[in-house]
Amino acid sequence: MRMADGAEAPLVAGPVLEIAFLRHDYGSATVLHDFSFAATRGQHSLLLGPSGSGKTTLINLIAGLLTVQHGTIRIAGETMAGLPGVRDDLRRRRIGIIFQTLRLVEALSVTANLRLAQRLAGRERDDAEIGRLLDEVGLGHRAHARPRALSQGEAQRAAVARALVGRPDLLIADEPTSALDDGNAERIARLLVGTADAHGSTLLIATHDARLKAHIPHALVLAPIVQEVA
């Protein structure tokens, strides 16, 4: 995989994400090759590329869901390496993730989902903060609704609030707008950038949705690596 730089992003003191010479193989197939990247606090980036370009692999490596084979990944100064338990702990403390399939806990209300996320992130229970976050994403009136009662847009906003309730240094969103129409995609993009800015989080969005370029100018463009036959 190669990396292509997009527009320059403003530099903020203190690197939140540092990736150096990352290489990942699935058997004989190389997906990432000498990939390096750094994002400072508050610096948002898009991770663009078609299917198979390695976006998901890169996100899994950054989140510690896959083991780093070659190179290093550091989150707010801590290396994402070691046993799964160590990586789980770093992810829990530093990273918030929003998947395209939102996976809110259906048995819990929106507020209870956020409370659970708060507790899993190792934070004290803070209903006031949850209330503020829900107001911030425009879901104050749906605080006690079950996820199945939410519209797609509301559920998306609930997922954003849940990812932020642990006050992550790094907020990763995987295809957050691909299934949305232009209006909803616009709203979610603004929400992601706005809330990440408000909470001082660095935002990394993996997507093939070019509409997001309007909101996050800095982009890493990934392309599938062409395997050379010896």
Added chain:
Amino acid sequence: MFGLAVAYLRDRALTTLLNVLLLALAVATLAILLLFSSQIGNRFERDAAGVELVVGAKGSPLQLILSSLYQVDAPTGNIPLESLALLRGNRAVAQAIPLALGDQFQGFRIVGTEPAYAELYGAGIAEGRMFADHQEAVIGAEVARATGMGLGQRFVGSHGLSAGGTEHAHAPFMAVGILQPTGTVIDRLVLVDVPSVWDAHGIQHEEEATHDAHEDHADEESHEAHGGQSGMAPEITAVLVKYRSAFGAVSVPGIINRQTDLQAAVPAVETARLLGLLGAGVDGARIFAWLLAATGGLSIFVALLQAANAREGELALLRVMGASRAQLFGTIVIEALLIAVAGCAVGLAVGHGVLALAIGSFDTLREVGISASVLHPGELAIVAAVLGIALLAALIPAARVARTDLAVTLARAR
């Protein structure tokens, strides 16, 4: 994660309710069987009161024991009064207590006997005194409680051993004493002297007939001496015997059984036979109940496995958010245990409740002295076993959830 487990259970309330009911049915059945079999065994042992032989009319020895010792069946018939003298004349016999049955008051049996019968059960006088003359009655603690009868109150016995027979209005009794509760059959009896029973049935007799037999057992008392004007001889129903020595167990039954109209029944043998017969039925029902419990476990297993599959994605995301494998494993286990705890609680309540209803509906259960309010330590063992079944049912779904490969699971429906 306890709250999450509760939320998951509430989220599929109907499945949870069905699983709870399935386990509750099994627990209730097991509890009823346990309470019934343990109480009936204990009760038979206590009510036997150390009586080693029961002598009565020929017929079923089990029926003789049930009617004369446990007061739950019809007697096999009557026996001549002199059989009491015959027994008391035997050196191997330490004690022979006569029983004359046939009447009841509001469903409680009236037993013509001697004060020694109350001593047999260690039933002291709570109020009043022991009967000392004809038509005086001492009532058991349960009789007093159920009928509200007090000292000095007169009452009329009815013919037959169940409520509703012809009243013996010509021979009313007066309560002169109330016995202390003993937890034995005597609590549910009305005790009078034997001649009072004869009087109730219009059988004429000489004064102190049984007393004479007791005092002068060497004297072969004339049967005819107790013959009434009605032509009916004063008879008794059975004699409860205690031996003076082990030799009695060898010699006395033989002597009795040689009499053409008498039989000797050994309570220990007949009770063991009865419990054996009951035990076979109880064991069959118990196997059925455990199968029911296993079905409950299987149902929990299926429900949790389906739930684990359905929640695979959100549980994986909980792992991503910081939940440990142990926490997710624990969530599934807690769900199963909560179902089991609820099933046990409902089951025990239903078990005791059904037993209470049955006691209220079936005289025999009440007469045998089965209680629904008694807790048996074995109920804890049932609870532990059902919790074990639930735990076992949760292991595979819990392990599947805990061993989920996050990257693979999350990629599946990204």
